Amino acid sequence: MKGIWKPSALVSALSITTTYRPPGVERPYDDVIHERDGLLRYKWNGTERNESTNRSLRSAMHASVPLIWFFGVGKGIFRPEFPVFVVGEEEDRQQFILDPSRSVNSPQSKEGVEELPRRYRMIETRQRLFQGVFRGIVMRAYGDHCAVCGLQQSRLLDAAHILPDSDKDGIASVTNGIALCKLHHSAFDVGILGIRPDLVVQVQPRIMHERGGPMLRYGFQEVHGKKISVPSATAERPRPDFLERSFLRFTELGEVA
Ligand SMILES: [Zn+2]
Incomplete structure (x- = not known):
């Protein structure tokens, strides 16, 4: 179940949500880090390109609006990550490309996602995003x-x-x-x-x-x-x-x- 939240007064989405799935039910979080560019992938809501929440994410991409990503670390328990930017879209795969390594104040260059070397970006993404999520999941699991x-x-x-x-x-x-x-x-x-x-x-x-x-x-x-x-x-x-x-x-x- 996807969760993209867009208040009705806004054009762009404000937050996205990934619910927690125990190991074996879904691939580990690491797998959403893309091999090629070290950026994250987030699936469309459903399969319709112009579904309203997909449009709101596209709008956040065009306006460079930072999003909050709520990562499930347990049933009904979420860890917020901010900011995360939508930096591209892969329509053939029905997914958006997200970058959690940019800061709010750093303007996006014309080259966009090519700005950082892949290896550096993967390390950065793992540390910045997944160590926090990993900690949240492990702490919750071990009480x-x-x-x-x-x-x-x-x-x-x-x-x-x-x-x-x-x-x-x-x-x-x-x-x-x-x-x-x-x-x-x-x-x-x-x-x-x-x-x-x-x-x-x-x-x-x-x-x-x-x-x-x-x-x-x-x-x-x-x-x-x-x-x-x-x-x-x-x-x-x-x-x-x-x-x-x-x-x-x-x-x-x-x-x-
Ligand atoms: Zn001890």
Whole structure:
């Protein structure tokens, strides 16, 4: 279901909406980033070119009106992104081209979408738009808890990638994410803490044998061997093959330490 909102007094649309679909029901959000130009695609409402909301988006394109994009991060939960500009249309594919990397004040050049190198634009789009959406989805799915220790301080929580952004499979999908507190996120990234495909936490042996204060004991030694908490919806749990690859790296890091 598409949501394009245009108040009746205006010619151009003000906002667009993408509702959340759990993994498996729809492709991950990453897929709306176009391979060729790093810009986003947004489907027409229906198949009629001159349907009224499609016309209002076209009007926003001609007038360079910034739009708000409401991204669903859960059932009935949305994260707003602003500004997003309609910079083109692909009529044969019945979709608009959207650019979230332009600022409101930067005039659109004559070259339009060719202005930025593709690679740069893809990185920019991923960071600017999808990291926020990714975080929103992961936090909602994990109920704002660290999956390892249960800490519930949202400012101290991150949406960690199981496979990093730089990996070809490092998609910004909830199945490649885990909510972790800052401490456990860093420990996961540097390979001090690993998560097995069966969701059991493993801590490097050298840390298990260390002596130290409460952070070492409660934060690491006592979480070793425990299962992480995962979302109740099966489709939103970490993908075992992603965990397997990530855990392989953890074991390799242990060998070289
Ligand atoms: Zn934690």
